[in-house]
Amino acid sequence: DLHEEISPVESILYKLRKKIGAIPSIPFITAGTLSRKLAAGAEGVVVDVKWGKGSFIKSAEDAKQLARSITRVGRTLKRRCVALVTDVNQPLGSCVGASLEIKEAIELLKGEGPEDLQELVMKLGMEIVRLAGVAGSTLSAKQTVRKHLEDGTALEKFKEVIEYQGGNSKVIDDPEKLPTAKHTKKLPAPKRGYVHTIDAGQLARGVQILAHGDGKKFDPASGVDGLCKVGTQMKQGEPLMIIHYNDEKRLNAAMEYFKASYRLAPKRPNPAPLVVERVA
Template sequence: MIHPVDLIERKRNGEELPADELAEFVLAYARDEVPEYQMAAWCMAVYFKGLTPAETLALTDAMVRSGETVALGAAIGRKVVDKHSTGGVGDKTSIAVGPIVAACGVPLGKMSGRGLGHTGGTLDKLESIPGFRVELTTEEMIAQLRDVGVAIVGQSANLVPADKKLYALRDVTATVDIVPLIASSIMSKKLAAGGDAVVLDIKVGDGAWMKTLEDARVLAHEMLDLGLRAGMEVTCLLTDMDQPLGRAIGNALEIREAIDTVRGAGPDDFTELVLDASARLLAYSDLGIDVDEGRRRAETAVADGSAYATYERWIRAQGGDPDPHALPEAPVRLAVTAPRDGVVARLGALAVGVAVLELGAGRWTTTDTIDLAVGAVCFAKRGDTVLAGDDLAEVHARDEASAQVAVDAILAAYTIADAAPAARGIVLEVIS
C-alpha cells in the first residue's frame, strides 16, 4: 500500500522513488484514490528536484498502463509511423506530412490534440474543413490506415487517462514546464497510440516552450531515451520557432497553406520542414531506404500529384470536403504595412500567436469557442527586404475593430533594420 505523504516528502528531499511505488501512486491518482492536492504537491516537488531517468520511465509506463493501448502496426501488418510537435505558431506540419508519406506507401497514424493558448491544435485546424470528423473508433482508424494510408484523429478518452488528468492539474498549478513531465506526457501518448516510429518536432525559441537549444536538447534526449527503452524508433528535430512557421497562422488559413505545400507551392521554410520530416519517416518504414532516398520519394510524390490525390482521399474518408474553396473565410481583411525601407530583422512568433489568439482563432481556456476563419498571413519573414508601404502581413478578422487591434500587435512584432540578420535554416539540429 502506498502512502502519498511519504512519497511527496521523499521526492521533496530529492530521493529517487522506486519504480513500483511511483507507478502505483500514478495509477491510484488515475483511479481517484489520491486527492489532487497531494498530486499537486508531488508535481511541485518534481519541479524543484526533478526525476531520474528510471523515475521518468516508471511514470511513463504507468500512464500508458492507466488506459487502453493500440497496436496499429500489428493490426495492419506493416510499420506505422507518427509525427508529433511540441507546439508553435503556424505549425500545420502533420497535415502536409501525412498525405506525402502515405502517397509513398507508408501509413501514418496520429492521435492529436486541440490548441490552448498561442499554440494551435491540429484537430482544430482539421475541423475548419467542412464535415471533417476527428472522432473515429480504433476500428475505423485501422480500416482507414489500410485503405487510405493516413488517419489523424482525436485522442481516445481511454488512452492514457492518467496523463490527461495529470496534465490538467499541472496546467493550473504552474508545473507544466518540467522536462521529465513534458517528456513522459508526450511519449506516453505516442507509445499507447501504437506507432512503430516517430519524428518529434521540438520547437525552439520565442514562440515555443523550449526557449534555448540547450533546453530543447535535454527534452529531446529524455524523449529519445523513453522511446528506445520501449522499442520505438525516434528522431528529434530541433526546429526554429523564433518566427511563425510558414506564412499562415489560423485554422482555415493553415489548411490552405498545407494544401499549397502538398501541391508543391508552399513557403520555403515550411516546405523544407515537411520534406525533412517526411524523409525521416520514410527511412523508418518497411521500404528499406535511407533518408536521402526518402527525400527524393517525398519530393516526387509532391511533384507528380500523388500526395495531393492522397490528401483528397484522406479528407473524404473522414467526411470532409477537400476543396480549398469550401474553407471558411473571415469577412474583414486589413493589411499590416511596413513603416520604412529595410530588412526584416525579426518577426516575434509569440506576439503574432497572441494577436491571432485575440482574434478568436485559439483558446484561453479549454471551454472557449474558436473562430475557424480568422487569423493572419505574414508575407514578409526574417531576412526579407521591404519598402515603406509594402504589405508585411494581412489580418483576417470578424470585424474592423478586432482587425485593427491585431494589425497594431503584428506590426509591433516586426523589427525592420538596415542590415539582414544571419541566415539560418528551419531545422537547427537532428538528434537520433
C-alpha cells in the same frame, strides 16, 4: 475524444502540469509526447521539438534536452525514435490562422507552398520513411517523400484522415469552401530596412484575439497571410502582412500585437538554420 480512449493518462498529466505550473517540465512533456503514440502501437516515432518565441520552450538548449529525453525514453521502451530540434522564432510558412493554414497545407501536399515549410516537411518525412524501412539512403528517402507529394498520394491520405475524424474532405478539392473573412487590411512597414526579427509569440497572440475575441464564438476565417520573412528587404509602406478579419473591434485589439511582432533594421540579418539539431 478518441485520444482519451487511447491514452487517458496524458490528459490527467496535462491538467496536473497546469495546476502546478509545470507546462515546460521536460519529464512531463516526454511522457505526454510518447504515451499516446506508443499506446496506439507505434514502433517508431519522429518528433519535431520546436523552440523560440512561438513555442513555450524558449531556448535551443532546453529544446535539445527535451529531444534527448524523448529519444532516450523511446529507446528504453524498445522503440526507434528520432527528434529534430527546429527554430520557431518566426512563423513557419507564410500564414497564421485556422482556415489559412489548412489552405497552405493543401498547397504543400500538392508539392507547392512556402520554402521553409517544404524544407521541414521534407526533412521530417525523410526521417519517417527511413525509420519505417521504406528507404535506406538519404537520397532514396528524399525521392520517396517527393514522389508522394507530387503524385497526389499524400493529399489523398490527408482526405482519409479528415474523413476518419468526421470532417468534410471535399474542401481539399475546393479550398474555397473553407471559411473566408469578409475584410482584409495590410500592415505597412513603418520604415525602410530589412526584416530583422519576427516575434511569433506576439503574432500568435494577435491572431488569437482575432479568432476568439473576448471568449465569444471562434472565427476560423481570421488570421494573417503574406508574411514577409526574416531577411526580406522592405520599403516604407510596403505590406508586412495581410490581416483577414470579420470583427472591427477584435482587429483594433489585435493591431498592437501585430505591430510589435516585426522589427526592421538597416542591415540584412544572417539567416538562422531551420533545423538546429538532429537527435537519435
